[in-house]
Amino acid sequence: MIIKAPPFPQPQTGPSLLETAQNRLQVGDVTQAEYCCRRFLPDAPANPEALHLLGLIAFQAGDTARALLAFGRAVAVRPDHVRAHANRAGALQRLGHHEAAHQACLRALALDPALPALQQNLGALLRELGRAEQALKAFRRSARLAPQNGAAFHALGNALRGMGRLDEAMEAYQRLISLHPAAATAHGNLGVMLQFQGRLVEASACYARALAIDPSYAEARSNLGLVQLLTGDLAAGWVNHAARWETGDRAASRRDFPLPAWNGAPLAGKKLLVWGELGVGDEILLAGMVPDLAERGIGCVLETAPRLVPLFARSFPDVEVVPRTAPPDPATGRAELAAHCALGDLGRRLRPDFDSFPRRPAYLAADPEKVRVLRARYRAEAGDNLLVGISWHSANPDHRDFKSAPLELWQPILELPGITFVDLQYGDRSAELGAVRRKFGVTILRDALIDPLADLDGFAAQVATLDLVISISNTTVHVAGALGIPVWTLLARQTGFLWCWFTEREDSPWYPSMRLYRQRTAGDWTPVLERVRGNLARLLAAR
Structure with a gap:
């Protein structure tokens, strides 16, 4: 400033x-x-x-x-x-x-020291330097010095939001609204806070007010679309969420191919260019719609994250799968292509309601030779035990604090007899694994030859060897569900932006092999893990 x-x-x-x-x-x-x-x-x-x-x-x-x-x-x-x-x-x-x-x-x-704008500038600098608490103090001083300055409360709210202090962030945004009731962004930001907390009706009302003030406010329209998707209003949700391409964060990542956007019509023998978006887990989830294109007689070229190319190429043999590169792969410029579409925008055409989900048991296929080798290795270690893969930590900075379920809380599950647990967690979690081994006497099998971040094809083969996967919401559950492996997904209460799990359901229309275990109280994993333990004990007894 x-x-x-x-x-x-x-x-x-x-x-x-x-x-x-x-x-x-x-x-x-x-x-x-x-x-x-x-x-x-x-x-x-x-x-x-x-x-x-x-x-x-x-x-x-x-x-x-x-x-x-x-x-x-x-x-x-x-x-x-x-x-x-x-x-x-x-x-x-x-x-x-x-x-x-x-x-x-x-x-x-x-x-x-009493110049409010200076305190606000200091706060912004401290945030960029990673000194969140010091930045927050500066923003608070700015708001105290200028209690009628909406910009001060906007900065304070954003800082609190970034620190996960959502209730306090809401208070700052509400103060901003009281000062500037016609500020569309203030209503939009308050809606984001409410959505994070799962207060979806109130969030929708905030977005509606923001859009009444500024119909071109793309962030509010996109977030309204997420709420609609989450609550099952798929047809409206896909339409509104398409406004994400007009937001600052997403506009820069949009793939601008010299082709018209697909409107859902037949392509008269030509092909559709489909391109992935967001993270690897999202691409796996949304790739479940790719087989629908073939069923409609639409051939396609699929541009995806390079790590996914081997897995997708094997799983979709009638699709030409190419890596997302800069400049784009030559296959994305062929004359046989008639239109293009982001993976997420396929939903508008292919998933307008829950009846349109085909309930395929699986749509990804792991490398059979890798599966054979890994299964032999794990069975040599586990004998007749149930092989259960687990993942407990999210690296997503927007969600990790509430999505993650610390491994030490898993004690009731880890101490069940007749199970060999396999570590599916990406990143170095050796400290947590060592603590569990010392405290509970449980050794979780860690395969040093598999790197879930670098070798997704190997990771898919690892997941395919297992009898069951239990994990928080991350890439692991998408891989397991897409492979048709039984998977129990642990969901935090604050799933307001994790739209693909919808609300209240215990199943997933995306993945028939998945069961959802939801927190009833935000931050309380104990009842969730107790339900998982009970069902796991019954599964062992049935064997």
């Missing part, structure tokens, strides 16, 4: 060159503003206000390096120039010099 210079006092004989320069800058006339400022400087080359204004002009013109130089000259001439120090911090931040920007901001605050 650039802190503008205060208006100059009105001269007695008409505007000065410096005042004219400032006035022109305020109306966006950067060229004329710089012209006036440079005409003024020869007569007063050390005037700190002129040097500061020249920095503002350069910053607005996008020349950050020149702005930084001008702000530096201003503070050299006048070391107590608060706004020049503050704006020098802004220029350093734009150039990526965050620590230097932090120091410049502290220098400005030493001169004027």
